[in-house]
Structures are given as C-alpha cells and as structure tokens.
Amino acid sequence: MTEVLHYWIINVRIPNCFIDELLRERVVYSNITLQRDRLFPCHIEICNGKIKAIATASHTENLPNNLPIIDAKQGIIIPCFVDLHTHLDKGHMWERSPNLDGTFPGALKAVYRDGTEQNNWNYDDLYRRMEFGLKCSYAHGTRAIRTHLDCPPHQVDTSFQVFKELRDQWKEKLTLQAVSLVSLSYFETKEGEQFADAIADMGGIMGGIAHMSLDLDRYLDRIFSLAKERNLRLDFHTDENNHPESRTLYHIAKAALKHDFSSQIVCGHCCSLAVQDQQVVDETIAFVKEADIGIVSLPMCNLYLQDRVADRTPRWRGVTLVQELDSAGVRVALASDNCRDPFYGFGDHDLLQVFEMGTKICHLDTPYDNWIESVTSRPAALMELPNLGKVAIGQPADLILFKARSYSELLSRPQSDRLVFRNGIAIDTTLPDYCELDNLLHLGQ
C-alpha cells in the first residue's frame, strides 16, 4: 500500500481573491502589508494530493503536531498559472529566423519565410519547439495553455497532428487547447467549411485574425454560423495596431449579440481601443460586456511590436484599456503570447513575468486589487476549466509558493527559487537547456 502524503504548509499568505469570503471575514488584518496587498495569512493542510484544510493564521495552536510541516515564512502562495494566449508553433525560432527590424510587418515576413518558403515546420521541428515551450511553462508553474496555430493549407495537417500528440503526451501535466489562426475570409470558401469540421474533429476552437474591411460583418456572420452549427467556441486576434478606425472588437461583439451566441468568445490584443475617442471606447466596452466576451491582453508582445519605428523612441505602451474593461465588469486576462520568435524576441512562458511586466506596463499596482486573477482564475474560466486557478478545499494542491511576502517583493525578483506543487508534490523546476534545439536552429559550434 502506498503511503498517503499528509502535511501542512504553515505561515503562508494567499491573495484574498482566492479565499472563501466566510473565512476571510474571520481575520483581522493588523499588518499593513496584508491590508495593502490583500493577502490572507493562513496555513494549508495537504493530504493525498488535495487541499484538505485552510486554517487562519491565528489558529496555529490547533495544528496537529504529528504531521510534517513546511514553514513558508510568510511567503505568498497562488494557484498554478493558466496561459490563455500563446503561439507554441512559432516559439523559439528566433536564432534561425529573427525579426531584425522588430516591426509587425517584419514579424509576418520572418514567419512566412521560415514556415512557408523554407518549409521548416516539419513534424520534428514543430514537435520539439512546441514541447520546449511546454517544458518551460510546466517548470514555471503553469497548469493549462491555449495556443493559436498558424494554419496555411500546407501546414495544417502537421500542426494539428503534433498538437494532438502533445496534448495526449502531456495531459497529466498540462491541459492544452488549440485555436486556428487564419484570415477570417478563409471561412467563406468551400475549404473553409471543411476546415471548421477539422477544427471540431480535433476538439479545437475556431479563430482567426480580424481586419477592418467592408466584408468584415459578412465574414463574421459566416464564422458565427459555422461555430454555432458545430458548437465551437471562438477566439479572435483583434485590433493589434494603433489605428483609431480599427474596430473589429466592436464588430465581433455586435455579431455575437446578433447571433445570440452562447459559447465563450475571447478576443486578444485590442490595442487600438487605447487610441480611440471616449465615446467610441464606451460604446465598444458596453457591447463587449453585453456579449460576455473575455479580453486577453498581451502586454510584453504589445510593448515590443506596437509603436516601433526605426530610429525613433516609442511613445505608447501598446496595451489595451485593461483597467477600463475591468471596471466595466469585463473579464480581463493577461497572457504570454509569442516567445523568442519574430513577434517577440524574448520570453520564457513564465506567467509571473507576464504578471510582473503587465503590472508595470498597465499600472496594476495602485492598488494590486485582484489582478493576480488575470493569470490564474480568469483565464481558467475563459478556457472553461472552472476547477483550475483556485485554492479550494477538495481541489488538487496545484500551487506555487514564493519566498516573496508581498507584491513588491514578488515583482522585484524573477522568483527562480519558487516551489511548484502539483498534486501536493514539489516538482523539478529545472528549465530545458537552450542547446536542446541547436540542431533545429542550425546552431553549430
């Protein structure tokens, strides 16, 4: 018989938003850091891989003395991360196909050259680069990932096959979802309808890049109809630019209401919202709220690509109106987006880094409020994984424990010494060695 692992992690601080309201009310926050950062001081009992109890810090005397104890010394605990928007298929190709002018058109060209002209994205190349991304994500403490997959006709079979195999291979460690990434006009064609079937067959999510055009509403009508017929969710790239006239998010929200679409819709980027008139902004946000569209902001990629002009210092940060959307009651998540590819030359699939940079870029620190939900419970809900992104009794103990005791400490160091617990057991958080990909990237000695 295997021995049941049963222990306590004592002296931890959990963001209030993850704690049951009744439990929260029992604590008097005398400590200024706990008040300001909305952290709940407590102890966690873990038994057989699950959270068995959460005891308020004032009840230390009631802890049983016959169980092993980890003393967290006031360190913060959060649930494992959920990454709502990534591009695993493009990941880590930077050394082979960099984007040397750093612009959006430069990124498109570099990916086209690498994937289509040079035809590099064969089974082995894709599998290993995508798996490298999964290894990084897992080691940093991520529990679920949604990836967009480029779907030019010559690529789609290989990409879907690799995705399905990785989804299966990694299912104990990571829950994976895939979204198609095509131009919306593709769904108007005969092949587009078959493509919608293929997405449904592999259990994927329908998606694409929306551009402003006179045909946009017709494309959207088609996509919403195809998705509804197949009971598919939708996930769009919208308004990733600084053009005030770019309002695809508004058109998508209107289409969702017109079609009475009930499956979850997510829209990513939405950068142009930040450069539009207040009246236009208010109108769009009201429709987004009414259509219950989730918004995912990609702060690192936006900071990198938006407002980039040669020999000129950028003047805006590229992000959408996360605070205004949040205030209006729209669910706003933050996610990784691209990693070490032509759309973003850096990154390591670490949602702590996303949260850290997102906090600084979007000023989410005054106050911190519940923004930690943007990389945990909110993306989990938008991916329809309601049990993830929580610290709840009876749920698997999938947790990250930091040495940091406050948000300022948390967001000032990379927290490379964090402990990641999966089913109550601390995992190996060693990151994959970059040299694993050397022969794919033609990096000889």
Ligand SMILES: [Zn+2]
């Ligand atoms: Zn993206």
